[in-house]
């Protein structure tokens with residue numbers, strides 16, 4: 001079976017369980033014009049990666065596109081406009097008030113985010129203003145209102161780009177189980193630059209409400225991970241970010257083009273005619289081509305200066321080499337773009353004045369959009385393309401040029417700072433800031449041997465035919481579908497509140513309350529001995545345990561001495577080293593008589609002076625084999641250390657460098673080594689630690705032991721790490737995770753756990 005057929009079947013198969021794909025982008029993929037005489041709208045499809053990327057998906061799955069019209073549609077024409085747009089293009093418009101649109105699009109999106117995300121501090125200048133941010137929020141809310149009106153639980157909502165970074169959060173609030181993806185088309189800058197934006201946290205939090213986030217390159221994803229870790233303090237791995245109890249995977253998915261569209265266009269008679277005309281006009285000339293929106297990220301002045309230097313350094317090209325610069329008007333209302341236009345036109349005039357004559361014009365400058373047939377013909381006839389952006393999320397022109405070079409094998413001179421440089425091996429990479437190197441690259445490109453040109457072209461051509469826009473769109477949708485199916489369950493996890501369980505709580509005659517220490521009752525500290533229970537916590541535990549309907553247990557991976565010291569004086573049960581050591585509650589009102597809690601389990605048991613029970617004989621000789629391995633990893637991993645308890649060994653990497661995720665990397669390595677070391681013990685990956693412990697030690701065993709010991713209980717409240725026990729058929733069990741969703745209920749952090757317990761203890765009807 002060929003690959004494209006296989007793909008077609010898989011994406012279509014999503015239809016069986018999925019609703020619609022709803023794409024949300026700043027602009028709709030069409031521009032509209034109105035014929036008042038006929039009361040009729042006509043729409044023209046736009047070009048670009050996103051439009052091409054969704055062509056395949058649109059044909060195979062129910063599809064809807066929501067976006068801003070980019071123009072004012074008078075009220076009285078809106079109904080007709082919406083009907084036609086939906087019927088002809090499956091699009092729904094978002095209308096923005098003119099002032100909001102100006103401040104959201106020109107002001108915040110293109111005045112603040114765009115320059116900063118492209119590392120241009122000067123262009124960004126002091127452009128951040130509170131009212132621009134407010135309009136950004138208002139516009140994102142306007143999008144959220146339109147999307148939420150139509151979205152259903154089974155739909156996949158795919159949000160695009162920097163204009164809509166708050167939208168995912170708004171949608172998540174409106175419909176917690178919605179399946180959401182986000183793709184950033186522009187670079188995500190290093191956190192050193194990103195942290196300049198006053199609303200840096202709010203933007204990150206906005207997109208972290210998605211189930212999956214996509215970037216063009218690994219660098220952009222890496223920068224995003226670092227920003228989340230540094231600014232929000234999120235746990236991260238090289239694969240994604242933990243946020244509010246959920247893991248959000250990041251995907252690296254460089255967008256492609258539809259090469260067939262260009263190849264087919266080149267075959268038409270109309271384009272062949274244009275090619276012929278161009279070849280006559282530029283006979284005996286070497287043609288460099290540059291096609292960009294007139295944007296300061298595209299490095300147009302840098303390129304013009306390099307072209308000028310090439311003519312100066314290699315005089316043999318004077319009169320023989322030309323540069324066709326297509327500059328498509330863009331964001332013409334924004335001050336920096338107006339300035340750039342003047343700068344570019346002055347430079348063009350200057351170079352043409354200096355090197356041109358009546359028969360020769362070095363630079364052909366076009367400040368206009370080029371119709372598609374002309375664009376393809378220009379791509380086809382030129383000897384080299386100059387894609388020399390000083391930063392660019394991806395750059396599709398680079399790929400479009402290759403699609404049209406099947407015969408000529410022209411050279412793609414490509415900036416190292418364009419996202420496409422990560423994928424387009426075969427391109428001639430340059431640093432656009434190095435004018436000399438760029439001028440030399442131009443000379444090299446037009447003097448290169450045919451053999452080298454063909455070699456480079458073959459690699460590039462293979463890439464653009466395998467990494468097409470269509471594959472990009474389909475694979476994102478498939479990944480998002482898979483990831484969000486799993487996280488839909490997680491998103492539904494309710495936050496535990498007293499109100500939610502009040503009725504059950506008051507009706508229960510005997511409640512077991514089992515609480516874990518680290519990560520649930522007590523926040524993690526850099527070193528275990530720095531964490532300890534607060535006075536507030538011991539007070540509330542005391543109050544809860546005084547209620548005759550409650551039996552309270554504290555469960556921990558800590559050793560028995562620490563638990564004894566912290567909670568020994570409270571009338572609570574204790575389980576140390578994950579239940580290996582057990583100090584039961586003696587409950588006078590119940591059937592249990594406070595005897596040996598391990599009796600009947602077949603294990604020989606011992607009891608110490610503080611009333612702790614534990615198995616008498618257990619083989620712990622394996623610890624001697626594990627200690628040298630942990631010592632080895634500790635010595636080679638700065639910031640890590642290990643802890644030896646009576647039964648367990650724990651290697652902690654909490655203080656290792658989070659930015660590089662070196663600790664996580666080492667933890668995986670350690671796990672592999674331990675998995676291959678024979679011991680009668682289990683290896684558990686915990687919260688920034690790896691633990692080796694006897695099979696007897698587990699949260700599940702511990703909880704089962706407590707429940708068995710107090711059989712008269714009619715309610716259980718468990719707060720702590722997952723036990724993986726199935727409580728689906730036991731509604732009397734409230735199973736609550738902390739910081740991570742996925743159990744029956746969820747509390748975000750230790751502060752909220754304390755707040756919950758205080759409220760529970762305050763319960764007026766509790767005796």
Ligand SMILES: O=P(O)(O)OC[C@H]1O[C@H](O[C@H]2O[C@H](CO)[C@@H](O)[C@H](O)[C@H]2O)[C@H](O)[C@@H](O)[C@@H]1O
Nearest residue numbers: 049050161185186255330331392393394395396
């Ligand atoms: O709609 P405009 O404001 O005129 O801007 C045009 C588009 O520019 C940006 O393109 C980015 O996405 C491309 C495809 O992924 C990528 O190749 C390029 O490098 C990026 O700059 C912008 O992200 C789009 O939203 C704009 O529509």
Ligand SMILES: O=c1ccn([C@@H]2O[C@H](COP(=O)(O)OP(=O)(O)O)[C@@H](O)[C@H]2O)c(=O)[nH]1
Nearest residue numbers: 047048049291293328368369370395396397
């Ligand atoms: O007159 C033109 C010249 C180019 N393009 C298209 O504009 C897109 C530019 O995309 P790119 O990723 O290179 O940069 P962006 O403009 O999105 O920053 C390409 O698909 C070009 O074919 C266009 O629509 N009109």
